[in-house]
Amino acid sequence: MSTLNDAVVFRGRLNLILGATAFTISSAGSVLLHIVLALAIYGETGSGLVTAIFISLQWLPVFIVILYRSDWDFGMEPRKRWYLLDIISALLTLLIIPFVGEGNYIAIVLLLLLRGLFDHVSRITKTVIAPYIFPKEKLSYYASFMQSGYHVGIAMAAIAGVFLVSSVSLETAVLFDAVTFLVSAFLVYLIRNISEDKFPESGRKRPIGQRCTDYFSSLKSDPRLFFCCMLPPLTAAFFQGTYSVLQPIYPGEQFALGSSAVSASYVMASIAIVLGSSLFAVFCKYSRIFEREFSGVLLVALVGSLLACGSYLASVYTGSAIACAVFFIIMVFLFEFVWMLGYSGIVTLSPKNRVGSVFAITFAVGCFFGSSTALVTGALLDMFNNNFVYTVSIFMTVYGVLILVSYALYRRWSYSVDRAQLSRASAG
Numbered sequence: 001m002s003t004l005n006d007a008v009v010f011r012g013r014l015n016l017i018l019g020a021t022a023f024t025i026s027s028a029g030s031v032l033l034h035i036v037l038a039l040a041i042y043g044e045t046g047s048g049l050v051t052a053i054f055i056s057l058q059w060l061p062v063f064i065v066i067l068y069r070s071d072w073d074f075g076m077e078p079r080k081r082w083y084l085l086d087i088i089s090a091l092l093t094l095l096i097i098p099f100v101g102e103g104n105y106i107a108i109v110l111l112l113l114l115r116g117l118f119d120h121v122s123r124i125t126k127t128v129i130a131p132y133i134f135p136k137e138k139l140s141y142y143a144s145f146m147q148s149g150y151h152v153g154i155a156m157a158a159i160a161g162v163f164l165v166s167s168v169s170l171e172t173a174v175l176f177d178a179v180t181f182l183v184s185a186f187l188v189y190l191i192r193n194i195s196e197d198k199f200p201e202s203g204r205k206r207p208i209g210q211r212c213t214d215y216f217s218s219l220k221s222d223p224r225l226f227f228c229c230m231l232p233p234l235t236a237a238f239f240q241g242t243y244s245v246l247q248p249i250y251p252g253e254q255f256a257l258g259s260s261a262v263s264a265s266y267v268m269a270s271i272a273i274v275l276g277s278s279l280f281a282v283f284c285k286y287s288r289i290f291e292r293e294f295s296g297v298l299l300v301a302l303v304g305s306l307l308a309c310g311s312y313l314a315s316v317y318t319g320s321a322i323a324c325a326v327f328f329i330i331m332v333f334l335f336e337f338v339w340m341l342g343y344s345g346i347v348t349l350s351p352k353n354r355v356g357s358v359f360a361i362t363f364a365v366g367c368f369f370g371s372s373t374a375l376v377t378g379a380l381l382d383m384f385n386n387n388f389v390y391t392v393s394i395f396m397t398v399y400g401v402l403i404l405v406s407y408a409l410y411r412r413w414s415y416s417v418d419r420a421q422l423s424r425a426s427a428g
Contacts, residue, residue: 008194012138015192019187026181027153028160029178035266078128081122082125089181096111130143132197139347144284147343155267155271211357211361212361224294224297224345227406229346230406231301234369235342236366236367238398242395246388251265269332272332276333277336280344301403302407308334311331312331316391377395
């Protein structure tokens with residue numbers, strides 16, 4: 001028995017290494033292409049809104065995916081689905097090359113939008129697969145750590161961008177991105193399931209209305225899950241959705257810095273995200289926060305949000321590039337920590353066989369609002385003539401209100417659930 005357990009633990013660790021590495025490599029290629037293309041579009045148009053439209057399209061496909069299906073907890077075995085999706089993404093990426101020479105950015109963006117449909121199904125699959133490739137007692141820790149692979153890939157791409165963004169061609173970035181998807185597919189192919197539970201081979205695809213009803217039912221029956229599901233969409237929309245637009249614009253407009261500074265901002269964001277997700281994984285392992293009173297989760301979320309808002313405002317208010325960089329790193333670290341808190345809560349608290357569906361819908365909502373805030377950010381920058389303080393102040397005020405509303409709703413629903421349970425106990 002001990003030998004069998006040791007084998008399961010070893011295989012789980014190996015799966016983690018393979019999965020995290022695959023996630024890292026594929027995200028690195030995609031982010032490098034994203035940086036090169038964003039700079040090219042802003043250089044061509046000089047418009048914050050047009051640049052924001054391109055950035056928003058990176059997130060919009062997941063919303064389209066959810067309209068088709070969110071319950072990916074059955075059907076094709078997730079390991080197979082993951083590596084096949086990576087292969088399809090590689091092929092779609094290669095189709096971009098003929099349009100690069102023509103400078104046809106519209107065709108390139110549309111192809112990336114199509115590829116995004118497969119990318120986001122793959123992103124959902126990475127969550128669905130977790131209970132089947134990781135030991136149950138380490139599920140939240142390993143799932144958080146694998147999620148960190150995405151952010152490590154962002155960091156690698158950003159660091160490469162500092163040295164390459166001014167010299168690397170768009171065609172080279174496209175080829176590199178395609179290769180990373182193929183390498184990722186090979187690594188995922190080497191992963192093996194360790195769970196005794198078999199992945200459901202079939203299931204009835206339900207209409208979007210019924211899936212949303214089940215989703216809200218799950219959230220309403222467990223107020224803790226509701227609060228956790230609010231954190232990824234809110235943080236992604238109001239932090240990542242806004243600073244993603246500022247990154248290719250702010251360094252040049254505010255401090256008259258060049259493209260290397262833009263890439264440096266991606267490096268700083270990536271370092272902060274990796275630190276936030278990695279330290280959260282360690283924090284989750286040792287604090288076992290979801291095994292304690294939920295007040296601990298609430299405290300971390302609210303304090304982290306407050307500090308993130310303050311840091312974001314400080315980063316655009318200061319007139320010093322160095323101080324801006326410091327506050328920016330702190331903001332991204334805190335936002336990522338809060339995002340990971342919500343993500344781990346979804347993995348831990350979602351009903352069995354609904355983890356993928358709950359995450360998919362939550363992630364889709366986040367991407368939709370991320371796309372929306374990106375567009376509004378670009379429009380406000382054009383409207384206020386790149387007044388970054390006004391723009392960020394508006395978003396941080398709205399975020400603060402919404403996080404407090406989420407907390408109030410949690411308290412109300414928690415009270416209702418406790419009363420219902422007490423009534424059933426009394427009736428029994």
